[in-house]
Amino acid sequence: xxxxxxxxxxxxxxxxxxxxxxxxxxxxxxxxxxxxxxxxxxxxxxxxxxxxxxxxxxxxxxxxxxxxxxxxxxxxxxxxxxxxxxxxxxxxxxxxxxxxxxxxxxxxxxxxxxxxxxxxxxxxxxxxxxxxxxxxxxxxxxxxxxxxxxxxxxxxxxxxxxxxxxxxxxxxxxxxxxxxxxxxxxxxxxxxxxxxxxxxxxxxxxxxxxxxxxxxxxxxxxxxxxxxxxxxxxxxxxxxxxxxxxxxxxxxxxxxxxxxxxxxxxxxxxxxxxxxxxxxxxxxxxxxxxxxxxxxxxxxxxxxxxxxxxxxxxxxxxxxxxxxxxxxxxxxxxxxxxxxxxxxxxxxxxxxxxxxxxxxxxxxxxxxxxxxxxxxxxxxxxxxxxxxxxxxxxxxxxxxxxxxxxxxxxxxxxxxxxxxxxxxxxxxxxxxxxxxxxxxxxxxxxxxxxxxxxxxxxxxxxxxxxxxxxxxxxxxxxxxxxxxxxxxxxxxxxxxxxxxxxxxxxxxxxxxxxxxxxxxxxxxxxxxxxxxxxxxxxxxxxxxxxxxxxxxxxxxxxxxxxxxxxxxxxxxxxxxxxxxxxxxxxxxxxxxxxxxxxxxxxxxxxxxxxx
Ligand code: G6P
Numbered sequence: 001x002x003x004x005x006x007x008x009x010x011x012x013x014x015x016x017x018x019x020x021x022x023x024x025x026x027x028x029x030x031x032x033x034x035x036x037x038x039x040x041x042x043x044x045x046x047x048x049x050x051x052x053x054x055x056x057x058x059x060x061x062x063x064x065x066x067x068x069x070x071x072x073x074x075x076x077x078x079x080x081x082x083x084x085x086x087x088x089x090x091x092x093x094x095x096x097x098x099x100x101x102x103x104x105x106x107x108x109x110x111x112x113x114x115x116x117x118x119x120x121x122x123x124x125x126x127x128x129x130x131x132x133x134x135x136x137x138x139x140x141x142x143x144x145x146x147x148x149x150x151x152x153x154x155x156x157x158x159x160x161x162x163x164x165x166x167x168x169x170x171x172x173x174x175x176x177x178x179x180x181x182x183x184x185x186x187x188x189x190x191x192x193x194x195x196x197x198x199x200x201x202x203x204x205x206x207x208x209x210x211x212x213x214x215x216x217x218x219x220x221x222x223x224x225x226x227x228x229x230x231x232x233x234x235x236x237x238x239x240x241x242x243x244x245x246x247x248x249x250x251x252x253x254x255x256x257x258x259x260x261x262x263x264x265x266x267x268x269x270x271x272x273x274x275x276x277x278x279x280x281x282x283x284x285x286x287x288x289x290x291x292x293x294x295x296x297x298x299x300x301x302x303x304x305x306x307x308x309x310x311x312x313x314x315x316x317x318x319x320x321x322x323x324x325x326x327x328x329x330x331x332x333x334x335x336x337x338x339x340x341x342x343x344x345x346x347x348x349x350x351x352x353x354x355x356x357x358x359x360x361x362x363x364x365x366x367x368x369x370x371x372x373x374x375x376x377x378x379x380x381x382x383x384x385x386x387x388x389x390x391x392x393x394x395x396x397x398x399x400x401x402x403x404x405x406x407x408x409x410x411x412x413x414x415x416x417x418x419x420x421x422x423x424x425x426x427x428x429x430x431x432x433x434x435x436x437x438x439x440x441x442x443x444x445x446x447x448x449x450x451x452x453x454x455x456x457x458x459x460x461x462x463x464x465x466x467x468x469x470x471x472x473x474x475x476x477x478x479x480x481x482x483x484x485x486x487x488x489x490x491x492x493x494x495x496x497x498x499x500x501x502x503x504x505x506x507x508x509x510x511x512x513x514x515x516x517x518x519x520x521x522x523x524x525x526x527x528x529x530x531x532x533x534x535x536x537x538x539x540x541x542x543x544x545x546x547x548x549x550x551x552x553x554x555x556x557x558x559x560x561x562x563x564x565x566x567x568x569x570x571x572x573x574x575x576x577x578x579x580x581x582x583x584x585x586x587x588x589x590x591x592x593x594x595x596x597x598x599x600x601x602x603x604x605x606x607x608x609x610x611x
Contacts, residue, residue, distance in 0.1 A: 002085075002099035002609075003027035004180075005197045006068035006161040008171045008216050009188025013067035014057070016190070020197025021050045021069045023245060026253075026399050026599070026606040027099075027193060028073025031084035035095040036064035041165040043095055045070075045084035049600075066171060068161045068191070070097040073605040076105070077122030086163075087126040089133035090117045093165045094143070096129035099193055100157035100178040101610045108153065128154060132162065143167045144215050147174060151213065151226045157356065157609065159208075161191055170217040173208065174226075178609045179354050179382060180208040182221060184235065189216045193607075194378070195238055196245045196397065203238040207380050236380065244396045252592075253599045254400030254492070258584050259451060262444035264395040264405040265577065268412040269440060278423070278433040284373065284389040285420045288345075291371045292421045295345045298323050299338075299370070301330040301361040302349040303608065305403035305487065309375075309410035310349050311480035312576050316414055319573060320428050321421035330361035331611065342369040349414075350374075351398055351406035352607040353381020360611065362386060375413055377406050391417065400599045401606045402492050404584045407484060408447070408577050415440065415574065439571045443578070446568040450581035453565055457582055460547060460563050461589035464518050470497040471512065471544075472583070473505055474522035475532055481522050481576045485583030492598045493591040502528075502535040515543040520586070521561075522579050525551040526572040536560050547586075549579050 003024025007013040017034050032053040033045025042064075046056045050071055070085035077083035086095040102108070105124035108131055113119070117130040131153060136146035143164045157177030164170070173180060173191050183190035183198030183205050190198040191214075195205055208214055211226040223231040250256035257264075273280050285292065298317055300310035307329060314325040328338075330348075334357060340346070346365040350358045353376035362372050363386065374390030376383050377398065384390060395409035419436060422428030464470070470489055474482035483499035490497045500509050502521065513519065519539045523532040533556060539546055540560055548561035551569045558564045565582045591598045 002073050003071040003193045004068070004097045004099050004159060004161055004191070005193070006097070006171055006173065006191040007188070008066045009185065010065060011188065013064050014062040017067050017069035018050060018054055020190070020192055021071045023196040024193055025050055025071050026401055028071050028605045029600050030072050030074050030079030031081070032069065032071045033084045033086050034067055034069040035086040035097070035163055036062055036067040037163050037165070037168055038064035038066075039168065041093065041095055041163060043086050043088055045081060045086065047080050047084060066163065066169070068097050068163060068171070075101050075610055076124045083121045083123050085125060087121060087123060087129050089129045091133060094129055094133050095163050096125060096132070097161050098125040098128060099159045099609060102128055102154050102158065103156040104154065124156075128158070128160065129162070143170065144172055144213070147172050148213055148224070148226060148228060151176070151211070159193060170215065172213065172215050174213045175208045176210045177356065177359075182206045182208060182214055182216075184221065187219055189221060195240055199238060199240045199245070200242050203240070204235050205238055206233040206235055240397065245399060252400060252588075254402055254404060254588055257398055257400050257405045258581070258588065260396065261405050261408050261451070261581065262448045264409050265412050265447060266444045267394040267396070268409040269416065270394070272416050273437050273440060278430050278437060280416060280420045280423060282391055282416055282420050284391045285417060288371060288373065288389045289420070289424050291345060293424050294343060295323050296341070296343040298325045298345045298347060299340070299365070300325060300327045300347045300349060301333050301358055301365070303330050303355050303357055305407050305484060306349040306351060306358070306410060308480045308484040308487070309407055309414060310347070311483070312411050312477065313347070313414040313418065315477050316418035316573055317421065320418040321425055322427040323421065328361070330355065330357035334361040334364050338364075340365050340368040340370050344370040345373055346370045347373045347375060348383055348387060349410055350381070350383045351377045351393075351403055351410070353378045353383040354607045354609050355383070356609050356611045359383050359386060375410055377409065399606075401601055401604050402488055402587070402598065407580065411576055436571060436573070439574055443570065443574060446570055446578050447581055450567045450578050453582055454585055457565065457585040458589045460565070461586055461593055463563075465590050465593040467516065467518055468496060469512065469517060470495055471509055471517060471519045472497060472499040472522070473502040473519060473535060474499070475502045475528040476526060477572060477575050478522040478524060478526075478579055481580050481583065482520070484580055485520060485522070485587070488584055488587035489590065491604060492587055492601045493594050493596055494602070495590065502532050505535060506538065510538065510542065513539055513542040513544040515545070517544050518547060519544045520547045520549070520583065522549045523557055524549065524567065524575050524579055525554065525569065526575060533557065549582055
């Protein structure tokens with residue numbers, strides 16, 4: 001949510017910043033801006049995408065070797081030129097970029113207005129930069145000291161970069177709650193919300209921790225705590241490949257990521273299971289296996305698509321490991337005064353590892369003594385670092401805002417986790433375990449086969465691209481898939497879509513069904529198959545237009561449905577990994593046909609770092 005990038009070194013800063021902003025656009029894209037320090041401190045900003053900013057900069061003198069940029073997802077104030085970042089202080093001698101929310105900005109603003117500060121925008125960020133200026137003026141201190149003191153005054157979340165005309169060789173960054181990483185090159189430094197703008201220049205990075213302040217000047221990086229104690233930067237080597245953050249010939253990141261799933265599922269299993277045997281190897285689980293054995297309950301906290309993966313995990317863990325599971329929206333859980341004990345295990349699922357509500361929910365559970373297990377995709381992310389143990393999903397960078405390969409990678413890892421717990425608790429037989437291991441190995445090729453349905457699904461998309469509503473139905477393991485299918489469609493095509501448990505349809509949604517309503521039914525051959533067939537009859541009796549996802553070779557449902565999508569057969573507990581694929585493709589094609597920007601849908605951001 002908002003992307004920030006900054007550069008200090010010997011090259012032209014502006015092109016590096018703009019390229020970095022394009023990489024961070026998944027975090028927000030309603031306006032963008034840059035500040036360049038070259039004797040003057042110049043700010044250029046524009047409503048719209050980074051491309052609009054680039055157009056605006058054409059012909060301007062952007063020569064500078066120090067600068068910073070921002071791509072925004074609006075929190076305070078509508079998206080327009082004035083509310084775009086960077087923001088100047090009143091004197092225009094200091095500028096700031098900010099990702100996060102300053103909760104006490106109203107009180108600070110009133111105070112600062114009394115001191116004579118003038119505000120142009122509706123943002124909380126402009127308050128932050130004026131606070132720094134106010135402190136510097138009143139205390140006659142350095143910029144670094146003023147920023148440090150300001151961090152004591154603000155309440156909320158931030159990753160900031162600050163430049164000042166009076167400190168022409170210096171760049172200051174700080175974080176609390178929003179991600180911030182510094183790349184260290186040969187006599188040059190890069191600051192960004194994640195490593196994607198940095199990776200093509202250097203793979204040596206330092207992740208800034210909460211309440212730390214980084215000062216880059218004179219070819220040196222110094223990190224201090226908010227209490228002014230010197231911290232030793234921990235330099236890490238990144239393994240991110242540049243190819244993995246580019247489109248590689250696909251029209252959209254989303255399509256590339258859908259097609260990457262055979263590989264990303266395999267990568268999420270790699271080294272964790274042994275073919276033909278029943279040996280599972282999850283390092284994060286091993287360290288806490290006794291806790292899992294004795295757990296009285298598992299609580300899963302997550303948001304969005306990760307929450308849907310959590311629902312699949314509820315079925316998996318209760319089925320295979322016989323531990324009661326509750327799946328919670330992180331945002332509700334944290335404000336509900338939940339009952340948590342030391343024998344509870346809380347699993348936080350997050351692709352980005354930065355979702356503010358998920359992070360806050362796990363912190364709450366931690367404070368009540370629960371063991372926290374994280375399932376994250378982004379290595380070194382805040383959630384990954386805040387957990388006691390965990391397992392990475394290894395899906396590779398996911399850039400399309402609509403999550404696809406992260407979902408299947410999460411479900412893969414959660415399946416392995418459920419199997420590990422079940423094995424250790426003796427709730428799953430060796431025979432069953434071996435069967436699942438074999439079938440897990442088959443999943444990438446079955447997903448590959450499901451992807452071959454692309455052209456068929458495109459034709460179905462053509463038929464339904466103009467409808468205003470969609471209903472998705474599923475039972476058992478396919479109920480979370482129905483929710484996920486509906487979410488994919490609404491977020492990128494703006495068609496209203498609802499996911500429902502197929503049987504529950506009778507208690508409301510059935511009233512919506514008429515000859516204009518497309519109903520996607522996920523009806524693979526599993527224990528609830530017969531029941532789903534009855535549900536399809538109920539839809540058909542009301543003239544609903546049925547698009548059925550069925551198991552290859554099914555002869556019953558094709559006689560009832562208008563469209564049939566056949567996916568390969570797999571074990572019931574693994575079915576979501578295969579049945580979700582056609583739904584991802586259907587939403588993708590419908591969105592493209594409707595002329596929507598699938599990688600950057602309106603109002604959304606990939607990483608939601610505000611609550
Ligand atoms: C946003 C994204 C979703 C994602 C959700 C949770 O809403 O647009 O795609 O599922 O956040 O994100 P996380 O990174 O915690 O999985």
